[in-house]
Amino acid sequence: MSDRPNDGGIKLVMAYVRPDVLGDVKRALAEVGAPSLTVTNVSGRGSQPAIKEQWRGEEYVVDLHQKVKVECVVADVPAEDVVEAIVEAANTGEKGDGKVFVLPVESAHQIRTGKVGTEAV
Amino acid sequence: MIGLAPLQVGPTAIASSVNAVWVLVASFLIFFMQAGFALLEAGQVRSKNVANVLMKNMMDWSIGILGYFLVGFGVAGAAAILTSASGGPALSTAFAYINDANTWIGWLFGAVFAATCATIVSGAVAERIKFKAYLIYSLLISVFMYPVIQGFAWGNNGLLTAGGLFGAALGVGYFDFAGATVVHMLGGTAGLVAAWMLGPRRGRYDKDGNSIPIPGHSITFAFLGTFILAFGWYGFNVGTQATVLSATSGSFMGAALGRVALNTTLAMGAGACAAMIMTWYMDGKPDPLFAANGLLAGLVAITGACAHVTWWGGIVIGLIGGGQAPLVYRFVVERLKIDDVAGVFPVHGSAGAIGTWLIPFFAVGGFSMAQLEMQTVGILTILVWGIVVTFLIFTLAKYTVGLKVTREEELEGLDLGEHGIQAYPEFVNEGRSDIPGATPGLSADGGVRTDGGHPVADDPTANGGSRDE
Numbered sequence: 001m002s003d004r005p006n007d008g009g010i011k012l013v014m015a016y017v018r019p020d021v022l023g024d025v026k027r028a029l030a031e032v033g034a035p036s037l038t039v040t041n042v043s044g045r046g047s048q049p050a051i052k053e054q055w056r057g058e059e060y061v062v063d064l065h066q067k068v069k070v071e072c073v074v075a076d077v078p079a080e081d082v083v084e085a086i087v088e089a090a091n092t093g094e095k096g097d098g099k100v101f102v103l104p105v106e107s108a109h110q111i112r113t114g115k116v117g118t119e120a121v
Numbered sequence: 122m123i124g125l126a127p128l129q130v131g132p133t134a135i136a137s138s139v140n141a142v143w144v145l146v147a148s149f150l151i152f153f154m155q156a157g158f159a160l161l162e163a164g165q166v167r168s169k170n171v172a173n174v175l176m177k178n179m180m181d182w183s184i185g186i187l188g189y190f191l192v193g194f195g196v197a198g199a200a201a202i203l204t205s206a207s208g209g210p211a212l213s214t215a216f217a218y219i220n221d222a223n224t225w226i227g228w229l230f231g232a233v234f235a236a237t238c239a240t241i242v243s244g245a246v247a248e249r250i251k252f253k254a255y256l257i258y259s260l261l262i263s264v265f266m267y268p269v270i271q272g273f274a275w276g277n278n279g280l281l282t283a284g285g286l287f288g289a290a291l292g293v294g295y296f297d298f299a300g301a302t303v304v305h306m307l308g309g310t311a312g313l314v315a316a317w318m319l320g321p322r323r324g325r326y327d328k329d330g331n332s333i334p335i336p337g338h339s340i341t342f343a344f345l346g347t348f349i350l351a352f353g354w355y356g357f358n359v360g361t362q363a364t365v366l367s368a369t370s371g372s373f374m375g376a377a378l379g380r381v382a383l384n385t386t387l388a389m390g391a392g393a394c395a396a397m398i399m400t401w402y403m404d405g406k407p408d409p410l411f412a413a414n415g416l417l418a419g420l421v422a423i424t425g426a427c428a429h430v431t432w433w434g435g436i437v438i439g440l441i442g443g444g445q446a447p448l449v450y451r452f453v454v455e456r457l458k459i460d461d462v463a464g465v466f467p468v469h470g471s472a473g474a475i476g477t478w479l480i481p482f483f484a485v486g487g488f489s490m491a492q493l494e495m496q497t498v499g500i501l502t503i504l505v506w507g508i509v510v511t512f513l514i515f516t517l518a519k520y521t522v523g524l525k526v527t528r529e530e531e532l533e534g535l536d537l538g539e540h541g542i543q544a545y546p547e548f549v550n551e552g553r554s555d556i557p558g559a560t561p562g563l564s565a566d567g568g569v570r571t572d573g574g575h576p577v578a579d580d581p582t583a584n585g586g587s588r589d590e
Contacts, residue, residue, distance in 0.1 A: 020532050023324075043548055054541040064548045 010105035010121055011079035015070040016044060016098040017090040022068050028089035029072060032081045038071040048096030067098060073105060075118035136368035144230050147360020151233035154353030155182050155240060161346030162244040165337035165410075165463045169534025170248045171544035177243045177255050184256060185239045185263035189232045194218055197231065197268035201276020206289035209278060230363070231271065234304050237357070238267045241308030244463025245316040248335075249323075249525050252539045254518035258315070261517075266510045267307060270503055274303045281499045293491045295499035296480045298381070299361035301425030301473040302503050309470025310507035313453065313461060318515045319524050321460035323531050332455050340409060347413040351389055354420050358385040358427050377428065380485075384427040384435030385420065391436045392419015392443025392472075399447050408447070415443030418468045422476025426483070434483025441479070442472040474500050 017025055022039065029035055043064040050063035074082055079102045086100050110120035159178035163171050185193075198215030218224040239262045246255070274297055278284030283294035297303050327333055337343060359382045364374050396415020400408035422442025423435055430438065449467035453459050461467075478500055481492040518524055525531075530538030537543060 051537070052541070053537065053543060053546070059541075062546075062548070066547075 005076055005078040006074065008118070010073060010075045010108050010118060012103040012105050013070075013072045013074065013079055013082045013086070013100065014103060015072070015083075015086045015090070015100040016042065016046075016067045017070060017086070018092070018096065018098060019066060019068050021090045021092070022070070024089040025070060025086055028085040029070075029082065032077060032085045034072055034074050034077045034082050034085075036072065040069040040071075042067050042069045046096065046099065065096060073108065073121055075108075075121040132371060133368045136366040136371075139366045140364055140368075141226050143365045144226055144360065144363050147356040147363070148226075148229045148233050150353050150356025150360065151230075151237065152353075154233075154237055154350050154357065157346045157348075157350030157353055158237075158240045158243070159346065160342045160349060161413075162247060162463050164339040164342030164344070164346060165244065166247050167335065167534070168338040168545050169536055169543070171338065171536065172542055173252065173535035173539050174243065174247050175544075176252070176540060177247075177259075178240055180256060181239045181243060181259040181263075182236050184259045185236045186232050188260050188264040189235045189268070190219075190228065192264040193235060193268040194228050194231055195268075196265060197272040197276055200269040200272025201279035201282075201285075202272075204273060204280035204286050205278035206284055206286050207278060230360075234300055234357075235263050235267045235271070238300075238304045238308040239263050241305065241465050241469050242312040242315055245312030245461045245465040246319055247462040248535065249531055250315075250319055251518075251523055251526055252535070253522040254515070254524050257518045257522065258514050261514045262311065266311070266507070266514065267304075270303050270307055270506060273502065274300075274499065281495075281502065287498055287502070288495065291491055291495045291498065293489070293495045295495050296429055296492065297425035297477050297499065298428040299358045299424045301421055301423070301477045302500055303425075305421045305424060305469040306473030306477070306500070307503055307507045309466045309468065309473060310504055311511040312465035313459060313470060314508055314511040315515050316461050317457070317459045318512070318519070319460075321458065322462070323528060325460045326458060330458060332458075337410075343410060344413055347416060350417060351420060354385065354389070354424075355382070358382075358420075358424055362428065380432075381427045383432055384423050384430060387432060387435045388419040388423030388427070388439030388442065388476075389416050390419070391439030392416050392422065392446075395419070395440040395442075395444035396446050399444050403447065411447045411450075414446050414450075414464050414468050418446040418472035419443040421469050421472040422479075425473065425477035426480045429480050429485060430483040431485055434479075437483065438476045438479055442476050445471055445475060474504070 015025070019041075026035075026037070029037060044067050045063050045065070048065050050061050051065075052059045053062050054060070070086065072082055072086075083100050083102060091097055107117065108120040109116055113120075155178060159175055162174045162178065166174050195216035195218070198218075199212055202209040202212055202215060218228055239259055242258065242262070243255070273280040273285070274282070274295055276282070280287050281295035282288045283292075285294075288294045322335060325333060325335060359378060362374065362378050362381045365378065366373055393412050393416035396418065397407045397412040399415075400406070400411045419439035419442045422438045423430075426438055427435065446464070446467040449471045450461070450464045453461050453464075453466055459466075478493075478496050480496060481488050481490075484492065515524060526535060526538055534543075
């Protein structure tokens with residue numbers, strides 16, 4: 001049982017990355033065999049310094065930075081491999097590269113076929 | 122005999138007045154083309170570069186008209202005097218307009234053409250050129266690069282006219298009625314050279330040099346800009362038929378006006394149709410942006426020809442002008458690897474050259490070999506001048522202020538990097554940076570400040586104002 005990837009379960013890998021590395025992340029995910037993903041434009045705050053913008057010369061602070069959220073649900077591919085691929089592709093070394101979280105998924109259903117569980121992923 | 126004419130106005134004054142009003146209206150229409158260019162280019166760039174593109178359009182007009190008044194219009198006159206075949210008035214007369222109010226309507230009419238030429242380049246160099254480099258270019262094209270060509274083609278006995286050095290040698294004057302080459306091809310060529318010198322935007326080509334499209338953020342803006350440009354173009358072409366009522370013959374110039382208006386209208390329709398059909402055939406679907414580009418390319422192609430060719434010639438020139446736009450765009454982007462963002466070379470450059478070169482084939486007066494030779498010489502003269510002078514201007518900019526923004530700035534967008542603003546801001550009510558307490562000192566990273574350590578709330582330079590309260 002424990003030999004199977006993700007202990008036989010389903011994992012959600014949720015990554016927040018810079019918008020301009022999305023292409024590299026997609027390529028890296030395809031290379032580890034997990035090409036399916038969902039992408040959302042998000043804004044967020046982490047360790048990246050706030051920036052100052054201006055309107056008619058008056059400055060204001062923007063500490064919510066534009067990021068891309070990448071969600072990737074895996075069963076047969078180990079979540080650690082997916083995380084590693086994302087981290088490698090999204091790392092620039094600067095503050096604001098983002099974070100990756102791994103969450104357990106209780107169940108999965110493929111709408112077209114009605115398949116349930118790991119088969120549905 | 123006492124006549125029944127209490128208004129003692131001579132026919133010359135009436136003719137001059139009518140014509141002056143027409144030229145003024147046309148000038149205002151041509152000025153409105155600036156709005157068209159601004160929207161057309163804004164729609165074709167990403168949302169992070171919109172404010173920068175708009176700012177460039179605002180400033181090339183503003184800097185350009187100042188330069189064109191103080192220097193440019195005189196340079197045009199001087200260029201004509203220096204290249205006349207028969208000598209000419211003293212060089213200093215070229216600058217007499219500055220203190221002669223009677224010439225200022227004519228100056229304005231010249232200025233809106235100069236501004237059109239200047240603003241074309243903005244679309245080619247979008248999303249990566251340093252704002253300072255663009256300002257330098259804007260000034261130099263308006264005081265030197267465009268006026269010289271204006272003087273060559275349209276000045277009294279200028280180089281390409283029948284009384285100029287080249288024109289006299291070939292026995293005919295160069296035909297470019299409203300500036301298909303003088304204005305548009307010159308701007309389109311400058312755009313191509315400038316885009317080549319700048320290099321492509323980051324991500325425009327992959328490692329193997331394959332073209333990767335970067336879609337603009339609003340096709341709506343691009344289309345609205347196209348229609349506004351086409352509207353202004355009636356001023357550009359029909360307004361160039363500046364004489365409505367001839368003071369010498371007393372006749373109404375309805376036929377001349379009608380020919381220009383009809384050819385302009387037919388060519389824009391033909392241009393859009395040809396570009397649509399071309400993309401439909403090549404790519405399987407009618408492409409909206411290329412159709413809009415084709416409409417403009419049809420207009421550019423007929424701009425030099427509209428007074429000289431038959432109505433069916435107008436349609437053919439429009440078809441060729443519009444149809445070549447997608448082909449030349451592909452050639453520039455995929456073969457030459459030049460990132461011409463808004464396609465200014467296919468729309469203004471090649472379309473202007475082809476349409477103007479074709480004039481003798483569709484001329485109302487019949488084909489003339491001498492005219493075809495003159496067209497070839499004229500186009501090549503303007504082309505070479507455009508390439509060389511643009512190269513010099515951008516070389517100057519390169520070694521003074523630099524041409525291209527940094528990789529980081531290109532990524533975050535020129536709106537932020539060059540101007541510190543966003544065209545479409547989100548989540549902005551985070552407080553002023555210079556008012557104590559206006560920004561909540563939150564941190565979301567284990568006690569590490571999230572604002573990069575700038576002690577916003579304790580900024581010693583803050584004056585403690587409370588304007589937001």
